[in-house]
Amino acid sequence: MSRASAGRPRAVGRAILFAAWLLSRAAIAQSAVQQAVPQPREPITLLISLDAFRSDYIQRPAAVHLRALAARGVHAERMVPSFPSKTFPNHYTLVTGLYPAHHGIVANVVADSVLGRFAVGDNPQVRDGRWWGGEPIWVTAERHGVRAAPYFWPGAEAEIAGVRPTFYAKYSDRVSHATRINTVLEWLGLPKARAPRFATIYFSDVDDASHRYGPFTPEADAAIARVDSCVGALVAGIARLGLTEITNIIVVSDHGMAPIAPERTIFLDDFVSLDSLEVIDWTPIAALAPKAGKEAYVYRQLHGAHPHLAVYRKAELPARLHYADGARVPAIIGISDEGWSVTSHARFALPGGKPKGGAHGYDNQLQSMSATFVAAGPGIKTGGITVPAFQNVHVYSLLAELLGVKPAKTDGSVDSVRAILRR
Numbered sequence: 328m329s330r331a332s333a334g335r336p337r338a339v340g341r342a343i344l345f346a347a348w349l350l351s352r353a354a355i356a357q358s359a360v361q362q363a364v365p366q367p368r369e370p371i372t373l374l375i376s377l378d379a380f381r382s383d384y385i386q387r388p389a390a391v392h393l394r395a396l397a398a399r400g401v402h403a404e405r406m407v408p409s410f411p412s413k414t415f416p417n418h419y420t421l422v423t424g425l426y427p428a429h430h431g432i433v434a435n436v437v438a439d440s441v442l443g444r445f446a447v448g449d450n451p452q453v454r455d456g457r458w459w460g461g462e463p464i465w466v467t468a469e470r471h472g473v474r475a476a477p478y479f480w481p482g483a484e485a486e487i488a489g490v491r492p493t494f495y496a497k498y499s500d501r502v503s504h505a506t507r508i509n510t511v512l513e514w515l516g517l518p519k520a521r522a523p524r525f526a527t528i529y530f531s532d533v534d535d536a537s538h539r540y541g542p543f544t545p546e547a548d549a550a551i552a553r554v555d556s557c558v559g560a561l562v563a564g565i566a567r568l569g570l571t572e573i574t575n576i577i578v579v580s581d582h583g584m585a586p587i588a589p590e591r592t593i594f595l596d597d598f599v600s601l602d603s604l605e606v607i608d609w610t611p612i613a614a615l616a617p618k619a620g621k622e623a624y625v626y627r628q629l630h631g632a633h634p635h636l637a638v639y640r641k642a643e644l645p646a647r648l649h650y651a652d653g654a655r656v657p658a659i660i661g662i663s664d665e666g667w668s669v670t671s672h673a674r675f676a677l678p679g680g681k682p683k684g685g686a687h688g689y690d691n692q693l694q695s696m697s698a699t700f701v702a703a704g705p706g707i708k709t710g711g712i713t714v715p716a717f718q719n720v721h722v723y724s725l726l727a728e729l730l731g732v733k734p735a736k737t738d739g740s741v742d743s744v745r746a747i748l749r750r
């Protein structure tokens with residue numbers, strides 16, 4: 328017997344052992360693959376806010392990613408903001424389903440008889456839950472065991488109704504778009520046991536540019552392009568994570584924008600002594616708290632005084648504004664016509680005091696104040712459907728439905744947005 332033949336059985340044995348080893352490796356590899364395949368996950372909802380993105384901006388050439396998202400899902404002719412058409416009242420309405428008078432953030436500047444003053448920006452009040460009424464969707468979600476990640480949303484930094492979202496961050500307009508996008512994608516990409524199922528993200532470029540330069544300017548168009556590319560980056564990032572099939576993406580804005588100009592200025596001190604009142608908010612909605620015994624005087628002086636300023640006693644505000652029953656709404660409200668600004672001669676003379684560029688806050692029914700709504704995802708109808716205009720108080724109910732959580736009682740209803748839902 329040759330060494331070779333003598334060696335064959337051993338070689339065959341080794342080959343068998345090698346094959347068995349290979350098979351076992353393959354089995355290990357296979358089980359690793361099985362482990363790497365993501366577990367089935369429940370649907371995610373990502374709410375994207377593009378501040379001041381007028382409903383007609385989706386038609387601008389730069390809004391390519393937004394139009395692509397709308398073509399996959401649903402797009403509203405327009406979304407009607409709540410009165411006043413300002414940032415904080417409307418962001419908080421979107422997530423609570425309550426009119427500003429009912430959630431308490433009745434303007435960007437608010438006066439409360441106990442708490443004092445509230446102002447937007449990096450102020451302690453934005454982190455003080457006592458200002459924030461109602462139940463934001465992230466609180467509803469967390470109460471139902473759904474982890475939430477409102478990353479830059481008015482109210483997200485406060486403990487509301489005893490609940491904080493699992494993920495949130497301190498607002499800073501200096502955080503780059505890339506950091507915002509990467510942070511949200513990182514959170515969504517966490518293992519199932521830790522990932523949020525609801526997240527928000529916020530971009531203020533369009534608001535900043537259109538305040539400064541006006542809504543129909545190259546600067547506003549450049550801002551539209553920047554925030555649109557953020558929508559594109561989020562859609563692409565979700566696809567990279569393999570989450571497209573289970574993610575509802577909802578793009579909203581809080582209000583629109585109208586051009587303003589110095590020749591459309593209303594000077595309060597042309598009509599009333601400023602010593603007789605406290606101006607809580609100036610423009611375009613003048614929120615006026617007359618001093619003791621001065622209410623009748625202030626009203627008499629201002630009511631009908633200027634053809635572009637409608638002045639109401641709180642109780643006489645039109646019912647359609649849903650504003651009269653707000654505890655933090657002061658006694659007299661002046662509503663200026665679209666494109667007009669309210670100020671005093673002293674304020675007008677200050678550097679930057681002359682109205683220019685754009686403003687919002689006006690009557691919420693105005694076409695120019697209309698907000699954007701675009702949605703696509705597993706819970707949303709497909710095929711690029713356009714639904715008629717609806718009020719932003721219904722968005723909370725829609726979010727609750729998509730998250731499968733029981734909504735709190737609100738001013739909105741899921742029936743009003745049923746046309747958007749796939750089922």
Ligand code: AMP
Binds near residue numbers: 413414453481482534
């Ligand atoms: P507006 O004048 O109504 O457009 O208000 C927009 C302002 O709100 C901007 O100056 C933003 O910097 C500010 N803002 C937006 N979101 C937040 C937030 N989550 N916390 C604090 N300030 C914010």
Ligand code: ZN
Binds near residue numbers: 379413414534582
């Ligand atoms: Zn805004």
Ligand code: ZN
Binds near residue numbers: 534535538
């Ligand atoms: Zn603004």
